[in-house]
Amino acid sequence: MRVFGPKELQTDIIEKGLCSGCGGCVDICPYFRSHRGKTAMLFPCTLEKGSCYAFCPKAEVDLDELSMRFFGRTFDGSPLGHHLSIQISRAGGRVSSPNFQAGGTVSALMAFALMKGIVEAAVLTDREKLLPLPRLVKDPSEVLRCASSKYSAAPTLSAFNRAVREGIDRIGVVATPCQALALAQLRSNPLQKADFKDPAALVVGLFCTWSLDFRAFKDYLAGKMDPSIIRKVDIPPPPAEIMEIYDDQGKREIPLAEVRQLVLPSCSFCLDMTAEFSDLSVGVLEGRPDLNTLIIRTERGMEIVSQARKEGFLFTEDLPEENLKHLAWAAANKKKRALVKIKAEGLFNTGDGRRAVLRFSDEAAGAILAGEDGK
Amino acid sequence: MTAGAKKRKEAPRLLMGNEAIARGALEAGIQIASGYPGTPSSEIIENLSRSAAERNIYVEWSTNEKVATEVAAAASFAGLRALCVMKQNGVNVASDFLLHLAHSGTRGGMVLVSCDDPGALSSVNEGDSRPFARILEVPLLEPGDFQEAKDMTKWAFELSEEIRNFVFLRSVTRMSHASGSVIIGDLPAETRRPAFRHKGSLLDPDNGPVISLFPGIPELKHGPQQEKLRRAADIFEKSPFNTYQGPEKPELLIVTSSACSLYSREAVHLLGLKDRVGILKMGTTWPLPPELVKRHLAGTDRILFVEEVMPFLEENVKILAAEAATDLGIKYFYGKKSGHIPSVGELNPDLVLSALRKILNLPSEKDPSDFLKKAESIAASAAPHRELTFCPGCPHRASYWSIHNAIELDGREGFVCGDIGCYTLGFLPCGFGTLKTIHSMGSGTGIAGGFGQIRRFAMNQPILAVCGDSTFFHAAIPALINAVHHRSPITVIVLDNRGTAMTGFQPHPGLAVSAMGEQAVDIDMAEICRALGARVEIRDPFDLEETQRTLNLMMEEAGGAQVLILRQACGLSPEKKGKKLFEVKVDESVCVGENCGCNRLCTRIFRCPGLLWDGQKKTARIDEVICAGCGVCAGICPSGAITKREAQA
Numbered sequence A: 001m002r003v004f005g006p007k008e009l010q011t012d013i014i015e016k017g018l019c020s021g022c023g024g025c026v027d028i029c030p031y032f033r034s035h036r037g038k039t040a041m042l043f044p045c046t047l048e049k050g051s052c053y054a055f056c057p058k059a060e061v062d063l064d065e066l067s068m069r070f071f072g073r074t075f076d077g078s079p080l081g082h083h084l085s086i087q088i089s090r091a092g093g094r095v096s097s098p099n100f101q102a103g104g105t106v107s108a109l110m111a112f113a114l115m116k117g118i119v120e121a122a123v124l125t126d127r128e129k130l131l132p133l134p135r136l137v138k139d140p141s142e143v144l145r146c147a148s149s150k151y152s153a154a155p156t157l158s159a160f161n162r163a164v165r166e167g168i169d170r171i172g173v174v175a176t177p178c179q180a181l182a183l184a185q186l187r188s189n190p191l192q193k194a195d196f197k198d199p200a201a202l203v204v205g206l207f208c209t210w211s212l213d214f215r216a217f218k219d220y221l222a223g224k225m226d227p228s229i230i231r232k233v234d235i236p237p238p239p240a241e242i243m244e245i246y247d248d249q250g251k252r253e254i255p256l257a258e259v260r261q262l263v264l265p266s267c268s269f270c271l272d273m274t275a276e277f278s279d280l281s282v283g284v285l286e287g288r289p290d291l292n293t294l295i296i297r298t299e300r301g302m303e304i305v306s307q308a309r310k311e312g313f314l315f316t317e318d319l320p321e322e323n324l325k326h327l328a329w330a331a332a333n334k335k336k337r338a339l340v341k342i343k344a345e346g347l348f349n350t351g352d353g354r355r356a357v358l359r360f361s362d363e364a365a366g367a368i369l370a371g372e373d374g375k
Numbered sequence B: 001m002t003a004g005a006k007k008r009k010e011a012p013r014l015l016m017g018n019e020a021i022a023r024g025a026l027e028a029g030i031q032i033a034s035g036y037p038g039t040p041s042s043e044i045i046e047n048l049s050r051s052a053a054e055r056n057i058y059v060e061w062s063t064n065e066k067v068a069t070e071v072a073a074a075a076s077f078a079g080l081r082a083l084c085v086m087k088q089n090g091v092n093v094a095s096d097f098l099l100h101l102a103h104s105g106t107r108g109g110m111v112l113v114s115c116d117d118p119g120a121l122s123s124v125n126e127g128d129s130r131p132f133a134r135i136l137e138v139p140l141l142e143p144g145d146f147q148e149a150k151d152m153t154k155w156a157f158e159l160s161e162e163i164r165n166f167v168f169l170r171s172v173t174r175m176s177h178a179s180g181s182v183i184i185g186d187l188p189a190e191t192r193r194p195a196f197r198h199k200g201s202l203l204d205p206d207n208g209p210v211i212s213l214f215p216g217i218p219e220l221k222h223g224p225q226q227e228k229l230r231r232a233a234d235i236f237e238k239s240p241f242n243t244y245q246g247p248e249k250p251e252l253l254i255v256t257s258s259a260c261s262l263y264s265r266e267a268v269h270l271l272g273l274k275d276r277v278g279i280l281k282m283g284t285t286w287p288l289p290p291e292l293v294k295r296h297l298a299g300t301d302r303i304l305f306v307e308e309v310m311p312f313l314e315e316n317v318k319i320l321a322a323e324a325a326t327d328l329g330i331k332y333f334y335g336k337k338s339g340h341i342p343s344v345g346e347l348n349p350d351l352v353l354s355a356l357r358k359i360l361n362l363p364s365e366k367d368p369s370d371f372l373k374k375a376e377s378i379a380a381s382a383a384p385h386r387e388l389t390f391c392p393g394c395p396h397r398a399s400y401w402s403i404h405n406a407i408e409l410d411g412r413e414g415f416v417c418g419d420i421g422c423y424t425l426g427f428l429p430c431g432f433g434t435l436k437t438i439h440s441m442g443s444g445t446g447i448a449g450g451f452g453q454i455r456r457f458a459m460n461q462p463i464l465a466v467c468g469d470s471t472f473f474h475a476a477i478p479a480l481i482n483a484v485h486h487r488s489p490i491t492v493i494v495l496d497n498r499g500t501a502m503t504g505f506q507p508h509p510g511l512a513v514s515a516m517g518e519q520a521v522d523i524d525m526a527e528i529c530r531a532l533g534a535r536v537e538i539r540d541p542f543d544l545e546e547t548q549r550t551l552n553l554m555m556e557e558a559g560g561a562q563v564l565i566l567r568q569a570c571g572l573s574p575e576k577k578g579k580k581l582f583e584v585k586v587d588e589s590v591c592v593g594e595n596c597g598c599n600r601l602c603t604r605i606f607r608c609p610g611l612l613w614d615g616q617k618k619t620a621r622i623d624e625v626i627c628a629g630c631g632v633c634a635g636i637c638p639s640g641a642i643t644k645r646e647a648q649a
């Protein structure tokens, strides 16, 4: 993997609007900070190679290399990525909260991992009013406070970086696909530090099609309601085409077409819908907003799921073929759309020393482009 | 100077130019002195304030220069002698009132001293205040040495009373701040009893109301004013302050004034041109005494003007020459217009030397002195090169750090409009390049208010302004009122370092002490702003996190004008100087240094002079001698390598 420095991160990614605000480069050093969902470089840093660039999920990401590192094979472009099994799930009887976004699988798993000492601390995403707020949680009961999806960009990984600096060496993370990708790069020790040890003990990925620009989202809502009293935001499955917003006065619906105008430009460069570089990936089950789709990708993930199920933290059942097909169709569409975009911008597998967003084999690229057609 | 003030007739004393001016004013029997601090003028008021008790005079640092001239004028209207002091930029501020005052005339002698700063050694520009004398139509005097500085000041009061108008006296940095020997005179034993007589007729200059204009009938005031100026010109014809040195019919006549007359003498002496070049040193530079000037023009064909900043003498003499062309014939003029004298910056003997060489076709052998170069090379070898920066422990560095970070974090390309004070340096790396406009005092706030209004045309950049505490009272208040009144969404940051720090800690209306050390009413700027209806926050700039957080919130919520007061005394303030609040240390084992994770943030970006980079150990360290012990850098180190511990008393 090619690693450059902060200057290149600033010019290639932040200034070009490719930053997804994941927080991968934040809180490593004093130069990159996050504010209201946006990553900013405070002062110039002159290093030629930096963790900031190395971790960024939009800068010189080599998917073959990462796939080899985590799954022992090159990236093949299959819609849902490497996995062992896909199930339907929800939180078991031992955990419950009115705040679960869907089935509560994510919160249940993280609470379980903390309780069992599988992870010492969990990196989660809380909120202050509408603003997503990274949080490092050590008490299982606090996991539930962070439940529910915040649909705007969150610098969640900054809390991971902070945890590493605090010396915590078994960290759990709940991450969107771009955050999980940044984390995967961090975990493969790109600067080849001698004393490196992978600090991530459990990575739970979230499905994600896009996230919103915080400031734009807030300004948009401010014209319609008081964003400070919002309790929950949800996107019911198609064909609803609405976003539901719950506040003290009940539920409001806003057209999804308007919300899509507020999506981060960076998201159109993102191939991954199901957080492929994680132990477990969780989304909402199509047509059943009270249940989750759970993709089990690693042995570690498999082990935790079976323990959690045994101890009443998780409930699972088989996923019907119909759902699986639809999920794969949606994921393949996202891959194709993004790859077409990245290629059109000339940021795929670049030569002549030019810096790329993404690198992987032409074979896999061919497979993706030959796949499903997006709307 | 005060100690020996009563002793009489003694040997010459070594006085600074500003001390000589103050002495002259005392000898003239002033009872009131007012001013606004500004280098190179400040020592005049400071000297007088030290003599205030002994001489029973009233001295004040006024809120601004316009107010200062109004205060002095009042004393004059009541028949007292009054002095008013400022630097050249201050004359711009005072000029509105001065134009009125020149029309209404004065009673007790009133002298306005402006100390100009050619070369802008300690100013943001090198404006020339002399043209104001022409615009205002009042007499202008320029002392050419230290004795004259005293004598001329004293005499200026007599002239003022003779023509019943104020007199403008202009000094320059090299006159005000250098020292020379001065024979002092007596101090008057008597003081005048003030009375403002106003019951006479409207046109009675001694007993009537003092008004500047009769609407529609300019002859009534403007006419007499011009008559006063003609009287002054007559008096100037015989003034001993205009001197001539040289042959009766010189090959070249130098016309000069002020410190430039010293440079001219030096140059003529060095080139041994005493018998070929004459020097007409003018002390009364406006209005020029026409007969005297014409007499000297008649003796030569070639004239060189040696003066700084504006071609003031040059233009005025040329006008006289044109008027007298039928008698005098054609003359050749050299000066700024011809390019023989630089049109900007300070002059020095070298520059005069080269002008003389060119005009007189002298061989350009190695300068006998090579004055400037020698001085520069000595200075360079003795002093280490230092960039312009804030002092160690300066609150401005901390303030700009937070302002800069808040703006970068905000991410909407916000910017700060600034003005004049130590904090002007905020446009340089020491202030992280934060200031984006810099103009006259208070104008940062006014300009920001204007930017705030154009936000309505879909500009979403956050708009900030900074001003100092003294500047707040001086000129920012009207601009702030304008912004509040028109709901301009700006954030005004007052960098409140508890005094007029840049010019030497003169008090201002926010402090409970006057120029004479008396109890004064301290005006609470926060309450003023609140009363205007602005949201006000007060923070300690040394608390970096809190300051930045507050600013980000304010930028986010800017609906109308709001004020953030960053209060922390200047590192050189009397209460802080030499006292360390904290022992600051760098733990070398923790310092990340040049590695990823820091890359020398403290010595590469923050750059307090108290922090040094140890190139061998590759870690930062504290220079104990320079460190002021403010402890701010402990808050910026990302690895916690810089620690602070409260210093033992």
Ligand SMILES: Cc1cc2nc3c(=O)[nH]c(=O)nc-3n(C[C@H](O)[C@H](O)[C@H](O)COP(=O)(O)OP(=O)(O)OC[C@H]3O[C@@H](n4cnc5c(N)ncnc54)[C@H](O)[C@@H]3O)c2cc1C
Residues within 6 Å of the ligand: A099, A100, A101, A102, A103, A104, A105, A106, A107, A108, A123, A124, A125, A126, A132, A146, A147, A148, A149, A150, A151, A152, A153, A154, A156, A174, A175, A176, A179, A206, A207, A208, A209, A210, A211, A212, A282, A283, A284, A285, A292
């Ligand atoms: C921006 C975004 C877009 C999404 N898009 C889709 C989609 O298109 N299709 C789909 O099936 N599912 C999507 N999801 C996932 C879905 O909303 C649920 O998070 C997921 O199904 C888990 O449900 P749960 O009930 O187990 O979650 P919960 O138990 O409620 O836990 C939610 C977890 O999400 C974390 N979290 C919340 N917001 C963020 C954020 N912005 N960044 C990182 N972590 C966060 C919290 O830390 C919490 O641990 C999206 C989630 C987000 C945050």
Ligand code: SF4
Residues within 6 Å of the ligand: A009, A013, A014, A018, A019, A020, A021, A022, A023, A024, A025, A026, A039, A052, A055, A056, A057, A058, A182
């Ligand atoms: S995408 Fe993440 S790592 Fe890349 S610049 Fe943005 S915040 Fe930093």
Ligand code: SF4
Residues within 6 Å of the ligand: B586, B590, B591, B592, B593, B594, B598, B599, B600, B601, B602, B603, B619, B620, B636, B637, B638, B639, B640, B641, B642
């Ligand atoms: S900021 Fe801290 S870590 Fe960086 S060089 Fe200075 S002392 Fe060392």
